[in-house]
Amino acid sequence: MRLFYHPDTKDISLPGVLYALGDPIRLEIVKHLATEGEQPCAAVCEALGLAIAKSTMSHHFRVLREAGITCCRKEGTQHLNTIRRQDLEERFPGLLDVVLGCVQKAR
Amino acid sequence: MRLFYHPDTKDISLPGVLYALGDPIRLEIVKHLATEGEQPCAAVCEALGLAIAKSTMSHHFRVLREAGITCCRKEGTQHLNTIRRQDLEERFPGLLDVVLGCVQKAR
Numbered sequence: 001m002r003l004f005y006h007p008d009t010k011d012i013s014l015p016g017v018l019y020a021l022g023d024p025i026r027l028e029i030v031k032h033l034a035t036e037g038e039q040p041c042a043a044v045c046e047a048l049g050l051a052i053a054k055s056t057m058s059h060h061f062r063v064l065r066e067a068g069i070t071c072c073r074k075e076g077t078q079h080l081n082t083i084r085r086q087d088l089e090e091r092f093p094g095l096l097d098v099v100l101g102c103v104q105k106a107r
Numbered sequence: 108m109r110l111f112y113h114p115d116t117k118d119i120s121l122p123g124v125l126y127a128l129g130d131p132i133r134l135e136i137v138k139h140l141a142t143e144g145e146q147p148c149a150a151v152c153e154a155l156g157l158a159i160a161k162s163t164m165s166h167h168f169r170v171l172r173e174a175g176i177t178c179c180r181k182e183g184t185q186h187l188n189t190i191r192r193q194d195l196e197e198r199f200p201g202l203l204d205v206v207l208g209c210v211q212k213a214r
Contacts, residue, residue, distance in 0.1 A: 015131045022126025092209040102199040
């Protein structure tokens, strides 16, 4: 069951993906999920040590989900997020890996 | 002589580049410049057949330039734009090529 809107793979747009990745916090979230696998929102915030409002973080997770970059499912009271690696690779081959590689370099 | 602000290569940021590319019109501009080489703004607008205001196009060219994706120089009354391929490749290897490849696929 999907409680949240997730675009179909074919509807994932390139400008949408690039826009969603075009923010330092969202890039950090994606990097963290790519490294750690499925994670609750709260754990991501804690791991990144970001002192920002919960509503701001929710916004960032929503932008990533609606762009087709992440998938979010509810388990109990937690929202668990994963990267849609296979869908992204199918739609835009190589893009996520190059971006993740650049995140490392950009530090 | 550079009339406009262009970030140094080392100051080109990944979120900034991704944000600038995260727009369908700017992606088309970049695609066109990558294919055709240096082009005046007016020629790009005409080639893309975009019926949008000149001020909107100027905004898009400015976002691309300030993100470090394009270089703009003035020659007579024309503003000539090129992609900063070498700078981008040095800063974020592979990124531009992957994105340009995805633009093709996204159509």
